[in-house]
Amino acid sequence: MRTLTKVVLEKLHLGLIVSCQALADEPLHGAAMMARMAAAAEEGGASGIRANGAADVRAIKQTVSLPVIGIVKRNYPDSAVYITPTLREIDELLEAGADIIAFDATRQSRPENYTLEQITAYLNANKAVSMADISILEEALYAESLGVSCVSTTLSGYTTYSRQQEGPNLELLEMSAQQLKIPVIAEGRISKPSQVEEALDLGAYAVVVGSAITRPQLITRQFAAVTRKARMKRNGDE
């Protein structure tokens, strides 16, 4: 493992990475807001931050002293891939100073005929620390063969051919951690501390939690579902 990669990744080892993201249609959208979210996550003991967009990466880098994993979510008409889909998004993240660049490393076709091999070769040529977001074991193994620094189970359940399930895909995590030599990060649908513990026990190098910490509209929805049920029961009883 290259020195820079080793230094950056070791800061994340056995740590909690908090994903601080809010798209334009979410209530907390905005770089300043995500920087405050990251400050709160740092105060709470996070070892790293995952952020979307150059503006958010810059604002967060100026606010916390933690490694920042950067992505750019961008939709293209000719592809289902939206996490750092092309070299354009990689350039934006390099410019913004992301410590790690995460990208879609699924077998789905990329926009503008870009290939996964082009993406990883460009990242390696720029000596970037890279994180391959995968959805199945084969993608993790292939990404490792292309020289990525680490993989993350981010996209399990988000590709048509990967397992669709409510909670985190800990089986994918366990198999990947057993079969890969590079770090495997647990990410996606982790919503309680016990799942973080389970992921670490299964070999996760680090664990990413996003929505369960930084999307209050989704957290509120879970609590409101309980009160709605109580009101419906009361109305049913009246």
Ligand SMILES: CC(=O)N[C@H](C=O)[C@@H](O)[C@H](O)[C@H](O)COP(=O)(O)O
């Ligand atoms: C599928 C997709 O686009 N996932 C994104 C990847 O960056 C984020 O929206 C997730 O919030 C992040 O992966 C953390 O996952 P969770 O929010 O489930 O803790």
